[in-house]
Amino acid sequence: MLINFLLKGNKEAGYTLIEGIIQLSVLMVFSQIFAITVGLLHKTEDNVTNPTEIDWALFIQDVETxxxxxxxxxxxxxxxxxRFRKNGEEFDIELYENLIRKQKNRLGHEQMLLHVKSISVNLEGNSLKFAVEFMNGIKxxxxxxxxFHSE
Structure with missing residues (x-):
């Protein structure tokens, strides 16, 4: 049997070193693409689900009304x-401790935006600029x- 093997030679193709290197290279490229994709998805998820972004958008929408x-x-x-007057009632939207609150006729306390470090408000003509810095440093x-009401 050994003589038969030596005479006929090895007809079966083996797994060569070159094939192993090529397959390992392909695996490394795909693993890097996978790692980059996972990182980008995580960063996108953080931006989309950031509660500060959502809270800010809801606050602006509420103030606009x-x-x-x-x-x-x-x-x-x-x-x-x-402080503004609308339909005969007076409203305050102001910084109170670490939140922005709304009061109607200087009564009550409705929270509008939480975790606020500072606020700056400027009025120029009909443009009102709100600038807020949150406790986490986001501005x-x-x-x-x-x-304005015209009579």
């Missing part, structure tokens, strides 16, 4: 909030358009 048909608007307490700003 109040700034239509305003009788008077005053930036108050060294730019720490606004956001938005310019809102105010429409």
């Amino acid at each position: 109040y700034l239509d048909n305003v009788e008077i608007l005053i930036v108050q307490r060294e730019d720490m909030g606004i 956001k700003e938005h310019i809102l358009y105010v429409t």
Whole structure:
């Protein structure tokens, strides 16, 4: 049997070193592509599900609903909030401790935006600029358009 093997030679193809190196190279390329894809997906998920982004968007949308048909608007307490009158009622949107709250006729306390470190409000004509710094260091700003009541 050994003589038969030596005479006929090895007809079976073996697994060569070159084939192993090529397969290992392909595996390494795909593993790097997989790692980069997972990292990008994680970063995208963080941006999409960031509660600060969502809270800020909801706050701006809420404030915009109040700034239509305003009788008077005053930036108050060294730019720490606004006071405005609408439909005969007075509203305050201001920084209170570490949140922005809304009060109606200086009563109650409705939380609008949490975890706020500082706020800056500027009014130029009909443009109201809100700039907020959150406790986590994120800074956001938005310019809102105010429409005043005309009699």
